[in-house]
Amino acid sequence: MKASAETPMQQSSFAMDIYFIVALLTLGAFTGFFAGLLGIGGGGIMVPALTMLFVQQQFPAEHIVHMALATSMTAIVPTAIASLRAHHQHQAVIWPVVIKIAPGILLGTFAGTFLASYLAAKPLAIFFSCFMALVALQMVLNRKPKPSHQLPGALGMSTVGTGIGGISALVAIGGGTLTVPFLVWCNIRLPIAIGTSAAVGLPIALAGAAGYAVNGWGISNLPNYTLGYIFWPAVLAMAAMSFITAPLGAKLAHRLPITLLKKIFALLLIGLSVHMLVTVFGN
Structure with a gap:
């Protein structure tokens, strides 16, 4: 009788766990594809989705957004590796630019995680959504850069990298939503x-993951399997799929019309930003 009474609960728990894992695998596949397609780390997709999934798992409300940011940033590492390899094979990476911008990227991203960890969940969600909406608007307007605009020198690139890294840490993106418009400009x-x-997304992800691990260290009421704010089951599940799908997106990026790429980028960011606000404020 006791075993019979426990069976429905066990089945419900098992079903919930399966749903959670399948959702993470699907999210990883989706994120990896768009990371390769649009040159983004995928945080703009992962953070809103992880926020929703963590709410459903009843993780501590005060840490949900921080965990989503940290987990997303960590999962970007293998996604960035797969994406940059694919783009490098298409000879689409300007490595001198990556080298010049990397020092500022590392500094800005690591420092930005300290500010993100200090802020409460709702202000972080508002900043994330507003930032993504502005980026989407810029892409929709499709303003043409002046022919005189050129890449700055080493100091200028490092300064730009610091700004990109700092904002990337606050919204857990691989930097593509800033780096792509800057390079196009x-x-x-x-x-x-x-x-x-x-390629720039890799140092951003590494510095961001390290920063969120340090800032979440010692927090007592986080779920099991976390390192700092990083929830490792989600990282592993998403990374496994994104590593497969990122090269597919990168291949398609060199075949689709540029105007269509920009529209896809903008619509995706707007939809996910709105959804994240609804999720956080409705919790």
Whole structure:
């Protein structure tokens, strides 16, 4: 009788766990594809989705957004590796730009995680959504850069990298939503800007993951299997799928019209930003 009474609960718990895992695998596949397609780390997709999934798992409300940011940033590491390899094979990465911008990226991203960890969940969600909406608007307006715009020197690139890294840490993106528009503004063709941005996403992800691990260290009421704010089951599930699908997106990025790429980018960011606000404020 006791075993019979426990069976429905066990089945419900098992079903919930399966749903959670399948959702993470699907999210990883979806994120990896768009990471390769648009040169983004995927945080703009992962953070809203993880926020919703963590709410459903009844994780501590005060840490949900921080965990989504940290987990997303960590999962970007293998996604960025897969994406940059694919774009490099298409000769779409300007490596001197990556090298010049990397020092500022590392500094800005690591420092930005400290500010993100200090802020409460709702202000973080508002900042994330507003930022993504502005990026989407910029892409929709499709303003053409002046022909005179060129890439700055080493100091200028490092300064730009610090700003990109800091904002990327606050919204857990691989930097593509900033790096791509910046490179296009400097008259770099969009497919090359996407490929270079994919490479820039790797130092952003590494510095961001380290920062969120440090800032979440010692927090007592986090779920099991966390390192700092990083929830490792989600990282592993998403990374496994994104590593497969990122090269597929990168391949498609060099075949689709540029105007269509920009529209896909903008619509995706707007939809996910709105959904994240609804999720956080409805919780």
